[in-house]
Amino acid sequence: MKQFQLNDQPGELLMEERILPVRLVSRPNQICYGVTYEDKTLRVKENENGRETVWHLYKQSDQLNLEWADYSHEYPEATELLAAIEASVVNYPHQKKLSLLIPNDHLNELFDSGVLIKDANNQVSVYVDIFWQQARVWRPSTPVQIFPIHYVVSHGRSHPLRRPKPIGKVYQRYISWLGRTLIFRTIDSVTDLICFNRWMNDPVVAEFWQEEGDLSKHRAYLAAIEADPHVMGLMGCFDDEPFGYFEIYWAKEDRISPYYDVNDFDRGWHVLIGEPQMRGKPFVTAWLPSISHYLFLDDDRTQRLVIEPRIDNHKMIRNLAQCGYANIKEFDFPHKRAMLGMLSREHFFAEQLWVPRRISLPQSVALS
Missing domain, CATH: 3.40.630.30 (Gcn5-related N-acetyltransferase (GNAT))
Structure with missing residues (x-):
């Protein structure tokens, strides 16, 4: 079992900033993915059909970046990206923001729901606090509309x-x-x-x-x-x-x-x-x-x-x-x-x- 860091500074996390390698199970829209992260490479594999996509996750200065690196597939599916994002923010729990370098023209639904935010320079980012409010990642079913x-x-x-x-x-x-x-x-x-x-x-x-x-x-x-x-x-x-x-x-x-x-x-x-x-x-x-x-x-x-x-x-x-x-x-x-x-x-x-x-x-x- 992973040991916790209990340090004496107010406001510090009760666990290490990141754990390498990490294994994660992510279930956006109830599609189950196994995710592993090692040597800056993030692998997202769908359990049912075995499709695997490859990403690069790395820090540059203080910025955390997630980059599409799987040239065997033209585009990532929305749920594959959601699983990759979850693994990224679990690995780096201090980060407030994640920069994405991915093909995104087909991901309008993720822009509409606030998962992806595009700035004036067309840089696509994920704000971590918004991501953790996406019920579809952790809820087996979500209402079609608010009651x-x-x-x-x-x-x-x-x-x-x-x-x-x-x-x-x-x-x-x-x-x-x-x-x-x-x-x-x-x-x-x-x-x-x-x-x-x-x-x-x-x-x-x-x-x-x-x-x-x-x-x-x-x-x-x-x-x-x-x-x-x-x-x-x-x-x-x-x-x-x-x-x-x-x-x-x-x-x-x-x-x-x-x-x-x-x-x-x-x-x-x-x-x-x-x-x-x-x-x-x-x-x-x-x-x-x-x-x-x-x-x-x-x-x-x-x-x-x-x-x-x-x-x-x-x-x-x-x-x-x-x-x-x-x-x-x-x-x-x-x-x-x-x-x-x-x-x-x-x-x-x-x-x-x-x-x-x-x-x-x-x-x-x-x-x-």
């Missing part, structure tokens, strides 16, 4: 009508330092029930969730989640191995809404990590930034994420801080005293927080 706004009232609170909840995979991202694909999928109240029940009865989980009980209790719990349009349960998996449960919600109609100035498309979330062998730094640095990434990709109108861990959950509060969440205030729920954490869309993408950063805190901030 229209229509206001309804639930429990005395006015909020937008929410679109129907998805079924199955909603996000997948290859985690290079684990060599595994992180997947979020909707929980199945039948096939996942035994696993969910076991996790809820784990003493480490029960300390904070306080939802111990038998199968019938947890069957009813999941049925209530399924029936509630403002909340959704997700299973977190590495490849196909479940490791934790995530409960995401629309904040406007949630019990948290009276405690801050809530916006229509704010999202919140809860988490439990049920498998002890998947607790710890290499795993939390994968799933914590990725759940934030997923929630921002799920609706472009979501500008803020909120979370309210119990005030004595020091480990979670430290981990959230390293992943960009600001501690807004302490407050009292009826059932707990909590810390309100908040992450803005602007901060997440501008600071490239899909890779956690070490920050200065009065306490030790080692991820655990």
